[in-house]
Amino acid sequence: MARTAKVSRRKAPGGVKVRERVDLKKNDTVKVLAGRDKGKTGRVLSVDREKSKVLVEHVAMVKRHTRPNPSKQIKGGVAERESPIAASNVLIVCPGCHKAVRVAHKVETVGDKARRTRVCRKCGASLDKKA
Numbered sequence: 001m002a003r004t005a006k007v008s009r010r011k012a013p014g015g016v017k018v019r020e021r022v023d024l025k026k027n028d029t030v031k032v033l034a035g036r037d038k039g040k041t042g043r044v045l046s047v048d049r050e051k052s053k054v055l056v057e058h059v060a061m062v063k064r065h066t067r068p069n070p071s072k073q074i075k076g077g078v079a080e081r082e083s084p085i086a087a088s089n090v091l092i093v094c095p096g097c098h099k100a101v102r103v104a105h106k107v108e109t110v111g112d113k114a115r116r117t118r119v120c121r122k123c124g125a126s127l128d129k130k131a
């Protein structure tokens, strides 16, 4: 198993990094499509748009061996933590149809402001909580 897979940085001809847009937000429920935790669903804890990686609750758990450091209140031992996985390996779970779906965008006009919301590509339900 490739545990230390290199992060491939794709570059456009001009030397500018090409990044995929990450259509995920914190607290989204996502389904894992690939890797050790394939099939699991979990909540997004954080999104790293620079690296196109996400941290998903209880997914890609790793054991961290820590040395105690009393001055920093750090207890020693083995702690389990999530590790970031590629955002392309997860899909958002639609609250409307409960399927792992790709994200479409809809522009809504609220008053005189245009707001871009994420919607389910299958059933059209909004993926953004009303804010």
Ligand SMILES: [Zn+2]
Binding pocket: 094, 095, 096, 097, 098, 099, 101, 120, 121, 122, 123, 124, 125
């Ligand atoms: Zn849906």
